[in-house]
Amino acid sequence: MVRGRKKITLSVSILCMVLLLFSSTGYADQVKKTVDAWYSNIKIVANGTEVAMSEEPFIVNGRTYVPVSAIANIFNKDIQWNGAESKVIINDKPDATVALLNARLNQKDLIIAELEKKVKDLEANGSRSSSKSGDLDDLEDQLNDDYGKYEDIKFKITLDGDEDDIEVEIYVDLDDYEDEWEDLSTSDVRSYLQDIVDDILDEFEDADIEGFIEDEDSGDTLVEFTVDSDGDVEVDFSDSNSDVDLDDLEDQLNDDYAEYFDDIKLAIELDGDEDDITFDVNFNYYKYEEEWDDLSTSKINTFMKKIYEDILDEFDDADIEGTVYDTYNKKTLGTYTKSSGYKAK
Numbered sequence: 001m002v003r004g005r006k007k008i009t010l011s012v013s014i015l016c017m018v019l020l021l022f023s024s025t026g027y028a029d030q031v032k033k034t035v036d037a038w039y040s041n042i043k044i045v046a047n048g049t050e051v052a053m054s055e056e057p058f059i060v061n062g063r064t065y066v067p068v069s070a071i072a073n074i075f076n077k078d079i080q081w082n083g084a085e086s087k088v089i090i091n092d093k094p095d096a097t098v099a100l101l102n103a104r105l106n107q108k109d110l111i112i113a114e115l116e117k118k119v120k121d122l123e124a125n126g127s128r129s130s131s132k133s134g135d136l137d138d139l140e141d142q143l144n145d146d147y148g149k150y151e152d153i154k155f156k157i158t159l160d161g162d163e164d165d166i167e168v169e170i171y172v173d174l175d176d177y178e179d180e181w182e183d184l185s186t187s188d189v190r191s192y193l194q195d196i197v198d199d200i201l202d203e204f205e206d207a208d209i210e211g212f213i214e215d216e217d218s219g220d221t222l223v224e225f226t227v228d229s230d231g232d233v234e235v236d237f238s239d240s241n242s243d244v245d246l247d248d249l250e251d252q253l254n255d256d257y258a259e260y261f262d263d264i265k266l267a268i269e270l271d272g273d274e275d276d277i278t279f280d281v282n283f284n285y286y287k288y289e290e291e292w293d294d295l296s297t298s299k300i301n302t303f304m305k306k307i308y309e310d311i312l313d314e315f316d317d318a319d320i321e322g323t324v325y326d327t328y329n330k331k332t333l334g335t336y337t338k339s340s341g342y343k344a345k
Contacts, residue, residue: 239265
């Protein structure tokens with residue numbers, strides 16, 4: 001006999017009722033055996049720490065028996081006894097530490113997902129911005145192809161801004177093209193700029209557009225322009241009306257518009273001063289009656305508006321009115337004002 005041990009005769013069931021600490025009353029098919037159990041003050045140490053036992057382990061036939069419930073507590077297991085089926089059911093217990101770690105992992109997963117979404121949004125926005133910038137560059141190239149040369153003058157067109165606000169910068173070297181530039185009428189410049197603006201609005205219909213024409217040689221601004229809500233160009237010439245009088249302007253208007261309509265010879269006269277100006281469009285109605293009557297009111301209105309705007313570019317504070325005058329019958333055929341447009345008599 002081993003010293004320090006005490007021998008006790010026990011009746012235990014084959015189902016290890018004592019070991020499981022479950023009651024066996026009422027269960028069928030049980031077999032009883034009488035065994036010799038040795039108690040030797042057995043201790044259980046888990047991860048360096050002695051575990052307090054509610055039931056003392058013992059030895060039978062050289063094997064050490066420990067209550068399942070004690071082992072379950074050590075390994076954080078949940079034990080259930082199914083008496084009907086004579087089963088010991090073992091499941092993991094929820095681990096607070098693991099649950100906390102899982103919660104933190106889930107939170108980090110959410111943060112990562114949110115950051116990934118932000119990155120995708122930023123990349124998408126960057127792509128759209130880059131695309132718009134690329135579209136603006138492509139349009140700039142197209143404008144230079146279409147309008148880089150006008151009336152024998154070479155221009156360089158640069159677009160700056162974005163799809164909402166676009167500045168059109170146009171450069172010309174007057175050291176090479178001063179004479180050609182001086183030959184351009186106000187209407188020529190406005191028409192040139194209007195074509196450029198129309199092409200921009202075709203691509204960016206909601207854009208606010210403004211710009212200038214600059215002498216590349218001297219750095220002087222020759223023309224500044226804006227675009228109104230209807231898409232029409234409004235031009236401001238920097239060489240102002242101090243260098244232009246009515247006689248000079250009258251000559252320029254006749255150069256530009258005397259043959260505006262095919263087969264009708266027109267003559268334009270200006271009267272007044274820098275504050276009040278009347279322009280008269282004169283022609284022989286007896287000679288050009290058929291040609292004139294074939295013109296629509298819209299075409300005549302456009303013609304009169306062009307003259308009006310050319311005068312306004314030079315005398316921007318003037319009150320301006322126009323008339324169409326029949327030199328043969330000595331009578332007025334129609335009138336023009338900015339507010340009312342052309343009205344036939």
